[in-house]
Amino acid sequence: MGKEKGGFLTPKAIANRIKAKGLQKLRWYCQMCQKQCRDENGFKCHMMSESHQRQLLLFAENPDEYVDTFSKDFEEDYLELLRRRFGTKRVHANIVYQEYINNRDHVHMNSTMWETLTDFVKWVGKEGKCIVDYTEKGWFVAYIDRNPEAIKLMESKQKKEKMDLDDEEKTAKFIQQQIEKAAYTEKNTKLVVEFTELQREDDDEKVTFSLGQTSKKTEDTKIQAVDNPFKKPVKPEVKKPKHESRWDPVPEEAPSSSHKTEKVAQKRKAKSALDEIMEFEEQKREKMNRKDYWLHPGIVVKIVSKKLGDKYYKKKAYVKEVQDLYAGLIKTIDEGVTLRVDQTHVETVIPAIGKPVIIVNGAYRGTEAILEDIDQKKFSCTLKINSSLLKGRILKEVQYEDVSKLYQPS
Structure with missing residues (x-):
């Protein structure tokens, strides 16, 4: 019994399958026959084959139909890859194209109506299917998702952002009203003066008063200690001019230091709380608009x-x-x-x-x-x-x- 030739597991068959999996040179690919040749000699033999000649006759009968079909398939596959792989992100057009041609069965661009990738990118941008822009690094594309669900999601997102901005404006208006109200209240509020009774800490201590200068020289006299310094003490009478009173007027007592400290602390506390609200709103706006x-x-x-x-x-x-x-x-x-x-x-x-x-x-x-x-x-x-x-x-x-x-x- 002779040795079987051309088996499935022979080294040659395995090598052929390995070579067939890889992407060959695009210039040795026939789109009409959908056949990939490995070298120039194989491509030349294919061009002279009878099957290829029959495909050329079919193409010659209606070339526009075939070109339109290939162009439509190329466009759909490219945009589908762009949508699934990158979504609506901005990406370089050539990066998408390199991933697209990794598929061995893809539609080649030399069989479409576009001669270069630049022409194709300009066309999809003109048709409104992608957002395209040119920089010093080349052409960039961004897919426009026209799915009803995606449009609805985008509208809800924009509505939410608008509501957030409205809330920020309302909060800012409320804060401004509070600032104006606090400024108006502080301007129209008068300082309330509280009078307290003067108390002595030591009963043995003598209390003395220095009288204002008079027109006549008077000798210093000692005043006896009394319980209440505002009562008339027993002392020699001293004649004074008519325009001067016997006693200097007692100045009004200023509010106690504790009362002042408490009032200032309350004012600082209210101010710091307002500053905290404004600072929080500022950080929120910064995070949203940066x-x-x-x-x-x-x-x-x-x-x-x-x-x-x-x-x-x-x-x-x-x-x-x-x-x-x-x-x-x-x-x-x-x-x-x-x-x-x-x-x-x-x-x-x-x-x-x-x-x-x-x-x-x-x-x-x-x-x-x-x-x-x-x-x-x-x-x-x-x-x-x-x-x-x-x-x-x-x-x-x-x-x-x-x-x-x-x-x-x-």
Whole structure:
């Protein structure tokens, strides 16, 4: 009995299966026949085969239908991978593509209507299926989830954030009312003076009074000790002018030290409690509004990147539109040229004292204010809020990167 050839467990068969699992070169793949060749010679033999010629005849009858089918399959598989793998996060387009082609049975891009990945990314962005933006690192995409459940979840999240902001505004208004009420009460409240009886600690101690100077010289006389110093003591009569009284008026006794201390302690305690409430609300707003993106429409920025061209370096512009959280359209103030930039290409601009600004990050994000002072050592500034319910409130030590000049067209 002869030895069996071409068995399933022969070394050659095992090697063929191992090679078939891996991803081969894309230029030796036939999309119409869905056949992957291992080398140029094999691909040449396949192109001359009868089966391939029949597929080419079918393709020649209706080429648009096949191209549209391949394009649709490529788009669906790419977006599905983007949705499942990255969700709605912003990711580099080529990273998604590298994971997509790891699948051996994927639809190749050279059989679709797009010649390059850049053309495909621009197309999905134009169709509104993804948010795309270009930076110096390349094209980035973010999937737009149009699932009804996802839209409903997003709407509920936005509604909750709006309710939180409403609660913050109500709390801020209540705090402002309490501050005004406390200031009004303190202004109109008069100091209540309590009079207490003078008591002596030692009965043997003599009490003396020094009378005011009179027009005539009088000799010092000793006054006998009495129980009550306000009673008329027995002493020689001394004539005084008519305009002077016999006794100097007794000054009103000021409130006791304990009464003063207690009142000051109560005042400090109330003030510290109010400060604690305001500090808590400040921390809550800071945690909610502190983001890693800061571009805001209507602010003046300075271009700090030479990637946009040397002629725009160090030029000032204002933000026309924020198209993405991290990028937007700016228009130079001098030339009037519109550019699309990433937030890393620009920085904030600090105006002169007294000019209007916008807080672009932190607790009071999006609030207009007036620049009151600048601390160059700490790279911070002092602001006075010019809008919302907290108008007139002073903010100290606001960092340069959290505030920018408000654009005012001349």
